Amino acid sequence: MQIKAAVVREKFAPFTVETLTLDEPRADELLVRIVGVGVCHTDMVVRDQGYPVPLPLVLGHEGSGIVERVGANVKTLKPGDHVVLSYASCGHCANCLSGAPGYCDTFYERNFGGQRPDGSKPYQDGHGHAVCGCFFNQSSFGTHALVSERNAIKIPKDVPLELMGPLGCGIQTGAGAIINALKPGVGSSIAIFGTGSVGLSAVMAAKAVGCTQIIAVDMNDGRLELARELGATETINPGATDTLEQIRALSGGGVQFSLECTSHPKVLRQAVDCLRIPGVCGLVGAAPLGTEVALDMNTVLFGRTLRGIIEGDSVPQVFIPQLIELWRAGRFPFDRLVKYYDLNDINQAVADSESGVVLKPILKP
Numbered sequence: 527m528q529i530k531a532a533v534v535r536e537k538f539a540p541f542t543v544e545t546l547t548l549d550e551p552r553a554d555e556l557l558v559r560i561v562g563v564g565v566c567h568t569d570m571v572v573r574d575q576g577y578p579v580p581l582p583l584v585l586g587h588e589g590s591g592i593v594e595r596v597g598a599n600v601k602t603l604k605p606g607d608h609v610v611l612s613y614a615s616c617g618h619c620a621n622c623l624s625g626a627p628g629y630c631d632t633f634y635e636r637n638f639g640g641q642r643p644d645g646s647k648p649y650q651d652g653h654g655h656a657v658c659g660c661f662f663n664q665s666s667f668g669t670h671a672l673v674s675e676r677n678a679i680k681i682p683k684d685v686p687l688e689l690m691g692p693l694g695c696g697i698q699t700g701a702g703a704i705i706n707a708l709k710p711g712v713g714s715s716i717a718i719f720g721t722g723s724v725g726l727s728a729v730m731a732a733k734a735v736g737c738t739q740i741i742a743v744d745m746n747d748g749r750l751e752l753a754r755e756l757g758a759t760e761t762i763n764p765g766a767t768d769t770l771e772q773i774r775a776l777s778g779g780g781v782q783f784s785l786e787c788t789s790h791p792k793v794l795r796q797a798v799d800c801l802r803i804p805g806v807c808g809l810v811g812a813a814p815l816g817t818e819v820a821l822d823m824n825t826v827l828f829g830r831t832l833r834g835i836i837e838g839d840s841v842p843q844v845f846i847p848q849l850i851e852l853w854r855a856g857r858f859p860f861d862r863l864v865k866y867y868d869l870n871d872i873n874q875a876v877a878d879s880e881s882g883v884v885l886k887p888i889l890k891p
């Protein structure tokens with residue numbers, strides 16, 4: 527079938543919206559008509575080939591839409607179902623079976639391979655040339671996407687479908703880091719470094735689970751203001767003050783938890799150094815491969831923990847419906863982060879996201 531999709535043809539090049547031919551769904555695939563798709567930092571990292579997914583390529587990994595057709599082996603979803611598309615995992619390795627699909631043995635190939643596991647590519651362009659896809663097993667920057675049963679999460683039909691796509695990656699990453707991974711108790715303290723869409727999702731989640739001190743750190747005063755509206759009890763702009771000194775003063779010596787969402791090694795060090803004993807620092811910011819960090823070994827030795835967190839440690843089939851109920855109850859207002867764009871305006875949406883004007887662009891095909 528003919529579809530419209532945004533294609534990256536060269537490193538650093540703008541997206542071009544093209545007509546492509548998409549394969550028919552195979553027995554284990556579903557065809558989803560996309561109604562909304564969030565733009566995530568990882569899309570830009572791959573456009574710029576920070577991860578070397580082959581080009582030309584259709585990106586997009588925060589899609590939401592309506593199931594149009596299902597292959598013969600698809601059992602749990604049917605045409606007309608509303609779905610949020612999340613990351614891919616195999617379902618049968620030890621980590622998947624242990625409820626940790628974000629750490630699937632084949633996570634990289636399935637999400638960043640640019641093709642199906644058998645090496646086939648799902649699109650042809652107007653000249654009959656193959657175009658890569660299957661990004662996070664969806665490539666949802668288009669009117670339609672081929673996905674699997676495992677990464678299409680059925681959601682209720684009485685919530686705005688076009689809003690829900692970002693739950694599949696960025697929003698669940700920030701919220702899950704708090705709710706699933708760090709699990710701060712009621713009355714605890716946390717410092718969150720970086721208040722983009724991931725950090726602000728963490729702020730909202732920290733408030734929802736009962737943290738009573740939520741310190742947000744960012745260079746952008748506008749974002750800090752929004753962080754306060756969403757639940758931060760204190761904010762720090764590192765340009766104006768000594769961040770560590772201030773966190774220690776505000777928290778009586780250090781916070782119990784911290785979360786690093788900026789990908790900067792110096793910020794990660796602060797996120798560890800600002801902990802009291804014992805304390806746990808979560809790392810969700812993705813830095814270029816090979817990035818190293820300097821830590822005082824004794825800071826960690828004295829009972830502090832540093833742990834990495836992928837996709838918020840979430841099982842999407844379980845966690846995304848939970849976030850939707852939290853949103854419905856008014857306790858997780860992630861709609862405050864969103865601005866809608868037409869798919870044809872994808873380059874404007876990306877520019878607004880990169881400049882920080884907009885926290886979470888959502889494209890509507």
Ligand SMILES: [Zn+2]
Pocket residue numbers: 615616617618619620621622623627629630631632
């Ligand atoms: Zn697996």
Ligand SMILES: [Zn+2]
Pocket residue numbers: 566567568569587695696
């Ligand atoms: Zn993402």
